[in-house]
Amino acid sequence: MCQECKRRTATVHVSRVVNGQTEEFHLCEACARERGDFFFVLDPGMALQELLSSLAQPVQGSVPVPERACPECGMDYRTFAKTGRLGCPECYRHFHDQLDPLIRQVQGSVRHTGARPARALTPAEPDEVTRLRAQLAQAVEREAYEEAAALRDRIRALEKELEREGLP
Amino acid sequence: MTLAEHLSRPFSHWMAGEGADADVVVSTRVRLARNLRGYPFPEYLREDMAQRLLDQVSAAVEVLGAEWDVYRLGEVDPVDCRVLVEKHLISPQHAQERRFRGIALNSSESGSIMINEEDHLRIQVLEPGLGVDTALAGASAAEGALGGRLDFAFDEEKGYLSACPTNVGTGLRVSVMLHLPALTLTGQAPRVWVALRKLGIAVRGLYGEGTDAAGDLFQISNQITLGPSEAEIAAGLVQVTRQVVEQERHARGLLITESRQEIADRVGRAYGVLRHAHLISAEEAMRLLSDVRLGVESGLLDRPERQKLNELLVVTLPGYLDRNAGRPLGRKERWALRAQWIRERVA
Ligand SMILES: [Zn+2]
Ligand SMILES: [Zn+2]
DSSP: OOTTTSSSOOOEEEEEEETTEEEEEEEOHHHHHHHTOOOBOSOOOHHHHHHHHHHHSOOTTSSOOOOSOOTTTOOOHHHHHHHSOOSSTTHHHHTHHHHHHHHHHHHSOSOOOSOOOSSOOGGGHHHHHHHHHHHHHHHHHTTOHHHHHHHHHHHHHHHHHHHHTTOO | OOHHHHHHOOOOGGGGOOSTTTTTEEEEEEEEEEOBTTSOOGGGOOHHHHHHHHHHHHHHHGGGOTTEEEEEGGGSOHHHHHHHHHTTSSOHHHHHSOTTOEEEEETTSSEEEEESSSSSEEEEEEEESSOHHHHHHHHHHHHHHHHTTSOBOEETTTEEOOSSGGGTBTOEEEEEEEEOHHHHHTTOHHHHHHHHHHTTEEEEESBSSSSOOGGGEEEEEEOOOSSSOHHHHHHHHHHHHHHHHHHHHHHHHHHHHHSHHHHHHHHHHHHHHHHHOSSOOHHHHHHHHHHHHHHHHTTSOOOSOHHHHHHHHHHTSHHHHHHHHTSOOOHHHHHHHHHHHHHHHHO
16 A cells, blocks of 8 residues: 555555665656656666676575675675676676576677777777778778788788787 | 856757758767776776866867857756756756866757766757757767777777767767657557667667656657767667658558547647647647647748747756756645746747
8 A cells, every 4th residue: 555645556566765765656657757756767677687686696506605705895606696796896706607507698798899999909900900800801902002012011010019019 | 158047048050950860860969988098987087086077178178169168067956957857958867966077068058068077078969950960970079089088998999988888989879859749649650659769779769768758858869879980870870860751751651631629629629729728738738739749840830940849848847947947846836936937928
C-alpha cells in the first residue's frame, strides 16, 4: 500500500541515501509523480548492470575468486560481485581472469575497436604502418609513383620512430 | 553564465522541437564515460583526491572555450540541483550526493559534463529531434579537447575503462526520447519493446524505471558499449529508432483515418482541460499534454508549438515550480501554479 495516500497499491519503490542512511519509500505511481520521484533516467544500462551483478556472484567450480585485493585501490572481488562496480582502472588488469568471461557475456565482446586517446598513439602505430603499406601497394599498382614515394617516406619515418620507442 | 540564469530559463537546446523526425523523436542524448588514470573511480575516491580531481577537471574544461562554466554542486542549493535533473542535465544520483561533484555546462545547455558521478567524467550532448550524428560529433570533439589536458584511463584491449564494466570500451550511450501515443493507444507498444530488447536495445519510460511511461514518452538506448565502434553503435541505434518512428507514424495514420472523431474528441478535451484548469496534478498534466501533442502532430490542433510542449515537460515538475516560487510549495499551491503555467502556455 502507498505510504502517501494509503489508498492505492505501492508500485514504485524508491531508496535514497540521506547522510549515509538508506531511506525507503513505497508509493503508488500517482503519488511518486507528484513528489517528483519519477526522474528522467540518464543511464538506462541498469538491466545489464543487474545481469552483471548476478554473473559476478562466485559460483562453485568456476574460476576461483582472487583473495588478494587490487593493489592500487584495495577493493576486493567480493565487493565487486556485490556492487557491480570496480574500484579503479587497475582493477581491470588485477581481476582480468574473472572479469573477462563476465564482460564477454554481458558485452558480447572483449575487444575495443572504437576511438582511442590521441596521445597514446605508440602501440597503434604498427597498424598505421600496415595501413600505409597497403596504400603504397595500391599506389604502385596504379602507377602513381609520386604518391608512392611520399608514402614510402612516411613509412620510413614512422618505422624509425617506432624503433626509437623500442616497438617492432 | 551564472547557474541562476540557466535555472530560471525553462528553455534548453534539446527542447527546440527541430531536427529530423521531430514529430516522434523529442530529443537525442549522447554520453561518453571517461576516467582519469591514477585515481580510483569516484565511489572510492578519498575526499582530498576527489577535491583534487574536481579542481583538475574544472581547469581542463577551460579548453572548451568561454561558453563553458563549471559549477560545484556542493555550493548549489538542493532545489537548484533538482531543476538540473528536471532539465535532463544531470542524473538524480548526481544531485543526491553533491559534495566534490561538479557540472560543466555550455550556455545553450547542449553540452554538459558531470564530474565525479559514477565515472570521473560523463560528457553529454543533447540535441533536439533525432540528432545522433551531431550529438556524437559534439561529444567526441569535447572529449578530444579534454583528452589533450587529461590522461584518460585506456586499455589496449578493453578501451576506455569505466567504473562499471557495462560502460567499458567506448563508454558510449546513445539515447533517444520518443513520443509514442499511437503505439501505446493501439496496444502495440509491448510487442515493439520485446523486439527492441532482442536487438540489445534498452527501453525505459521517461520517468522512473519499471513503470508505465509518463506521457507516452519512452527512451531507447544501446546496451553494448564494447566491441562495435562508436559509429557502429550510433548507426545501429539510428536504424532501430527510424523503424520505431515509422511504426508510430503508421499507427497515428490508422487512428486518424479509422477513429477520427474519437481522437479529435480526446485531443479537444485534453486541450480544453489544460486551457482552463486551475488545479492540476503532475500525472494528469503529463497525460493531457501527451494527448495535446498527438493532436498538434496529427494536424488536429494548430497550437501550442512543439517547443512550448517540451518546456512544459520541465516547468510543470516539482523542482522547477518550487524554485520559481522561491520556497517549497504545498500540494495545492503546486497544483495551482502548475495549472497557471500550463494555461498561459497552451493559449
Ligand atoms: Zn499514493
Ligand atoms: Zn583497483
